[in-house]
Amino acid sequence: MGIIMKTYTYTEKKDTRSGFGAGLAELGRTNPNVVALCADLIGSLKMDEFIKENPERFFQIGIAEANMMGIAAGLTIGGKIPFTGTFANFSTGRVYDQIRQSIAYSGKNVKVCASHAGITLGEDGATHQILEDIGLMKMLPGMVVINPCDYNQTKAATMAIAEYDGPVYLRFGRPAVPVFTPADQKFEIGKAVQFTEGTDVTIVATGHLVWEALEASKALNEAGISAEVINIHTIKPLDDKAILDSVAKTGCIVTAEEHNYLGGLGESVARVLAEHRPTPQEFVATKDTFGESGTPAQLMDKYGLNSAAIQKAVKKVIARK
Amino acid sequence: MPNIKELNDLTTQVRRDILRMVHKVNSGHPGGSLGCAEFFVSLYNDILETKDGFDMDGIGEDLFFLSNGHISPVYYSVLARAGYFPVEELNTFRLIDSRLQGHPTTHEGLPGIRIASGSLGQGMSVAIGAAQAKKLNNDDHLVYSLHGDGELQEGQNWEAIMYASAKKVDNLISTIDLNQQQIDGSTDDVLPMGSLRAKFEAFGWTVLEIEEGNNVEAVLKGMKDAKALTGQGKPVCVLLHTVMGHGVDFMMHTHAWHGKAPNDEQLENGLAQNPETLGDY
DSSP states (O other): OOOEEOOOOOOEEEEHHHHHHHHHHHHHHHOTTEEEEESSOHHHHTOHHHHHHOGGGEEEOOSOHHHHHHHHHHHHTTTOEEEEEEEHHHHTGGGHHHIIIIIIITTOOOEEEEESOSGGGOTTOTTTOOSSHHHHHHTSTTOEEEOOSSHHHHHHHHHHHHHSOSOEEEEOOSSEEEEOSOTTOOOOTTOOEEOOOOSSEEEEEOTTHHHHHHHHHHHHHHTTOOEEEEEOOEEESOOHHHHHHHHHHHSOEEEEEEEESSSSHHHHHHHHHHHHOOOOEEEEEEOSOOOOSSOHHHHHHHTTOSHHHHHHHHHHHHHTO | OOOHHHHHHHHHHHHHHHHHHHHHHTOSOHHHHHHTHHHHHHIIIIIOOOOSSOOSSOTTSOEEEESSGGGHHHHHHHHHHTTSSOGGGGGGTTOTTOSSOSSOOTTTTOTTOOSOOOSTTOHHHHHHHHHHHHHHTTOOOOEEEEEETGGGGSHHHHHHHHHHHHTTOTTEEEEEEEOOEETTEEHHHHOOOOOHHHHHHHTTOEEEEESOTTOHHHHHHHHHHHHHTTTSSSOEEEEEEOOTTTTSGGGTTOSTTSSOOOOHHHHHHHHHTSOOSSOOO
């Protein structure tokens, strides 16, 4: 089967974490084995609806993320499908060894759901803005890593991972961002989605950067550059074929993510290209740095994570062909 | 009432298994394993209500989680001799391609194991989760866990201890192996923990102590008392007083044999103190 082609239409702005909340609420109605855990961030994770409808299937852990990961692992023994909720920083770095031993190595069916990922967490600053979580999670054997691009895709991903048997890291964000994928989409883990066809450059983006990539492709088109935009929502397992097929046509690639370029999507793509088809690549990502306080838009601008930065990277990578 | 002589004979055989396993590969943790032989034998031969065979979900049976995974030798020996896997497989302990990894894991599919442990401090949280799943499933069986006393220095335990009482996880019996030793010395030398009874009680647990943790009859009585205390709104903590290295005189009362294997001569000496009962593997 070839790559999934989608058209896209901007409708409104919504936060991806609300997509998670909506997906979880739907799971509460349709899958009696789904349980949810939260470490004192119900409102931030948008878990209210699930809790209201299924109070007996919700576990308020308190501010104790390590305990939450262990309890989630234990709940799988007995057939439950636990979804843990806290910020991305506290879902990964703070509890890495708990996830590694009690969940990943133990092969437990836990869904680690992480909001406020990346720099768009904004004003709280670097203590809360994790830019290393994709790297941490993708290194764990057997861990699936997903970073959806908008509200609808996050909702669909949330529902899809309940059907998958195994540990998953689901990453989403805080700010309201454009909704542009269909509400009725089917989410396929590990399957890239292509939004535009192009011949001059491949742009592979994940999370909040997908919309920026689409905006960049429009501007580039006006400048006579034909860009193929591919949404990699699943960083692991990576859709190698979609990437290789596209660069076979375009001959160069830009990767775009709200994450450190060390350990992120870009490095995963670089590995695939190095193994199969060495190709010029530019990285739109943070460059081995912590974030800082500011509005999401200011931060995306300052750290080079927007349409303008993608356009610049495209021109640079085309010149390297 | 179980036959105490049979359980004592099994305990002696388990001690031989432990010594032979760690000697063969010149690695592993005999001290804590020997100290917990009576506990494991009692648990798996009289306390736990288990189904035939093994499935991961463990619905309709009691569950046990070992948090201090380094005492895998005693766990493996008792599981094998309870029929979870062939006793001969003890020969593969810590060898390449074995299901009997240095620390217990679900990864190789060894029957009897439901969680990986080794990195300390994680088992109580897992046991709590399993206990809460039992409540959701209307399964009135119990969840047991074992933890080292030194292991309680890991902070995650105290998150779990606080949670279990707050959420009335009263189908959980967590036993602390109170041998007062850890790798670098006695727990009092390394990091004194004060009164564990006072700490657990302050955190809202029901606490009972088994003063003779290396006496099968005392362990059976204590664990049955603990069982009777479940279902009353509080988790139950058993402080199990044991002697590290129990049953091998030169390994007793010291941290020196926490993670060291006996040489040939020491093995012979240790085995002579624990004559074969049920047959070596």
